[in-house]
Amino acid sequence: MHLKDLAGILPVEGTASPDLEVTGLSSDSRAVKTGVVFFALAGSKADGSAYAADAAARGASAIVTGRGTTVSGLSIPVLAVDDPRLALALSAARFFGRQPETMVAVTGTAGKTSVAAFTRQIWEQAGFAAASIGTTGVVAPGRNEYGSLTTPDPVALHRLLKELADAGVTHASMEASSHGLDQRRLDGVKLAAGAFTNLGRDHMDYHPTVEDYHRAKLRLFDTLLPKGAPAIVFADDPWSEPTIKAAKAAGLKVLTVGRHGDFLTLKRVEHERRRQRAEIVADGVLHEVDLPLAGDFQIANALVSAGLAIATGTIAAKALAALEKLKGAPGRLDLVGTTAAGAPVYVDYAHKPDALENVLTSVRPFTTGRVVVVFGCGGDRDRGKRPIMGEIATRLADIVIVTDDNPRTELPETIRAAILAAAPGAIEIGDRRKAIHDAVAMLRAGDTLIVAGKGHEEGQTIGAETFHFSDHEEVREALKERAA
Ligand SMILES: CC(=O)N[C@H]1[C@@H](OP(=O)(O)OP(=O)(O)OC[C@H]2O[C@@H](n3ccc(=O)[nH]c3=O)[C@H](O)[C@@H]2O)O[C@H](CO)[C@@H](O)[C@@H]1O[C@H](C)C(=O)N[C@@H](C)C(=O)N[C@H](CCC(=O)O)C(=O)O
Numbered sequence: 009m010h011l012k013d014l015a016g017i018l019p020v021e022g023t024a025s026p027d028l029e030v031t032g033l034s035s036d037s038r039a040v041k042t043g044v045v046f047f048a049l050a051g052s053k054a055d056g057s058a059y060a061a062d063a064a065a066r067g068a069s070a071i072v073t074g075r076g077t078t079v080s081g082l083s084i085p086v087l088a089v090d091d092p093r094l095a096l097a098l099s100a101a102r103f104f105g106r107q108p109e110t111m112v113a114v115t116g117t118a119g120k121t122s123v124a125a126f127t128r129q130i131w132e133q134a135g136f137a138a139a140s141i142g143t144t145g146v147v148a149p150g151r152n153e154y155g156s157l158t159t160p161d162p163v164a165l166h167r168l169l170k171e172l173a174d175a176g177v178t179h180a181s182m183e184a185s186s187h188g189l190d191q192r193r194l195d196g197v198k199l200a201a202g203a204f205t206n207l208g209r210d211h212m213d214y215h216p217t218v219e220d221y222h223r224a225k226l227r228l229f230d231t232l233l234p235k236g237a238p239a240i241v242f243a244d245d246p247w248s249e250p251t252i253k254a255a256k257a258a259g260l261k262v263l264t265v266g267r268h269g270d271f272l273t274l275k276r277v278e279h280e281r282r283r284q285r286a287e288i289v290a291d292g293v294l295h296e297v298d299l300p301l302a303g304d305f306q307i308a309n310a311l312v313s314a315g316l317a318i319a320t321g322t323i324a325a326k327a328l329a330a331l332e333k334l335k336g337a338p339g340r341l342d343l344v345g346t347t348a349a350g351a352p353v354y355v356d357y358a359h360k361p362d363a364l365e366n367v368l369t370s371v372r373p374f375t376t377g378r379v380v381v382v383f384g385c386g387g388d389r390d391r392g393k394r395p396i397m398g399e400i401a402t403r404l405a406d407i408v409i410v411t412d413d414n415p416r417t418e419l420p421e422t423i424r425a426a427i428l429a430a431a432p433g434a435i436e437i438g439d440r441r442k443a444i445h446d447a448v449a450m451l452r453a454g455d456t457l458i459v460a461g462k463g464h465e466e467g468q469t470i471g472a473e474t475f476h477f478s479d480h481e482e483v484r485e486a487l488k489e490r491a492a
């Protein structure tokens with residue numbers, strides 16, 4: 009590609025040399041090689057323009073900066089734009105050039121990973137070559153890779169989308185995190201439909217207020233989706249109404265799902281321990297669906313996913329029938345095993361207040377004994393959620409064990425103390441391995457154990473180091489020890 013091929017996104021006429029060869033794009037000077045265009049982004053820790061000279065020394069073909077930022081003394085073109093993150097996303101889309109024809113994105117505080125995975129599974133069952141992209145990585149035909157971000161950076165994202173399209177994937181669902189939306193990571197994606205699950209407290213270290221957090225999520229609807237595109241909105245959340253209003257105001261075709269939904273109306277649910285039977289009305293026709301997943305919230309996720317699949321062309325009866333074969337996303341109310349006495353042990357990714365509340369509420373009706381929960385809170389993340397989660401655990405579980413969950417650069421005991429301050433009677437066991445083993449050892453017939461916070465994760469980050477750690481492995485080992 010040549011610089012002039014990025015015309016319309018970058019001001020390539022004038023000072024720049026339109027025929028310069030562009031071999032790649034990067035927002036990290038350390039990854040720049042000969043011919044790469046370096047995008048200097050203003051970040052939370054650093055200002056990318058401070059690395060412009062570094063990028064030039066590594067062979068960058070041009071530098072893109074925000075208007076008003078001065079970068080001088082370089083012999084390569086410096087292109088000023090209003091929004092460098094947006095320019096990066098649009099340039100990445102054009103540079104890589106291809107994406108699956110039908111792409112959808114889901115946002116919301118909880119349920120994104122599940123909805124992305126379910127939508128992919130519904131499409132697969134309808135016969136499409138489908139992929140999902142999110143917190144648990146990329147899943148596509150012949151591909152299952154773990155990734156680190158929920159919404160990848162634009163360059164990684166568009167490289168991936170091209171690979172998927174080249175491999176024949178026609179349908180892809182992706183998670184739109186609030187960071188991803190705010191940082192324009194998906195502004196170059198051609199979306200056919202979008203979805204909203206719910207809104208609760210999250211990322212209060214990044215967004216100053218809940219309203220600001222909601223506004224970031226709304227970018228999906230008021231900025232990214234083309235006018236007239238379907239917006240699937242879960243209708244039973246306190247934040248459904250303002251979301252519906254915003255999506256309508258943006259000229260989208262709003263399709264609501266849930267008990268208050270018009271597109272897919274949930275009439276009745278019968279919960280069982282590991283499955284639930286739902287009656288769903290679609291276009292005036294009643295469908296009985298046997299969902300093989302535990303957790304009330306999975307009904308919401310299944311409805312949103314079916315909505316996305318139907319809105320992008322899957323026949324309603326087929327999409328709803330596909331729900332009967334859904335597999336939960338790894339680490340989402342994931343039954344790892346049961347004790348000899350039959351007490352189930354679940355691994356779940358609840359690492360924020362609403363999720364913890366939901367998961368503990370979900371297992372209560374099927375627990376004749378005690379609900380036991382093991383959890384902690386991440387370091388270098390929203391501190392405000394710690395006492396809130398302590399209170400929720402104490403209110404909804406019978407035995408609360410507070411442990412460590414990626415303390416990162418914070419003192420683990422300080423994090424635990426913040427949770428414990430609102431969790432009278434809770435047991436403190438910093439070592440997560442010991443916490444899990446002790447919890448399993450405590451279980452009696454009728455009890456349920458939830459190990460929350462890490463889900464699919466395979467590491468424990470202490471300081472700057474990440475050690476291998478898997479809740480699944482520890483639970484399995486603890487169950488084996490008890491059985492021996
Ligand atoms: C807090 C946050 O979102 N940070 C993101 C942000 O980085 P930043 O703006 O803070 O970067 P910075 O360190 O200040 O540096 C500014 C710029 O200078 C560049 N730089 C820096 C040093 C150098 O030597 N050379 C150089 O060019 C950096 O590459 C960057 O472009 O912009 C970067 C580029 O887009 C992102 O990679 C980075 O995500 C980091 C890795 C991250 O951990 N993000 C998490 C919090 C995140 O995004 N999570 C969400 C939600 C998770 C969920 O709830 O599911 C996700 O989508 O995963």
Ligand SMILES: Nc1ncnc2c1ncn2[C@@H]1O[C@H](COP(=O)(O)OP(=O)(O)OP(=O)(O)O)[C@@H](O)[C@H]1O
Pocket residue numbers: 116117118119120121122123143158183205206305306308309337339340341356357358359362363364366367463
């Ligand atoms: N629809 C829902 N409503 C409330 N809680 C949910 C819902 N779906 C999932 N959860 C809870 O939230 C946890 C995370 O679910 P999931 O990974 O699907 O959401 P996510 O939005 O991708 O979260 P993250 O932003 O952390 O990646 C689950 O383990 C479960 O405890």
Ligand SMILES: N[C@H](CCC[C@H](N)C(=O)O)C(=O)O
Pocket residue numbers: 158359385386387389413414461462465
């Ligand atoms: N995407 C989220 C995941 C948090 C998971 C939890 N295990 C933690 O480390 O806090 C974050 O990075 O904030």
Ligand SMILES: [Mg+2]
Pocket residue numbers: 120121142143144158183
């Ligand atoms: Mg996710």
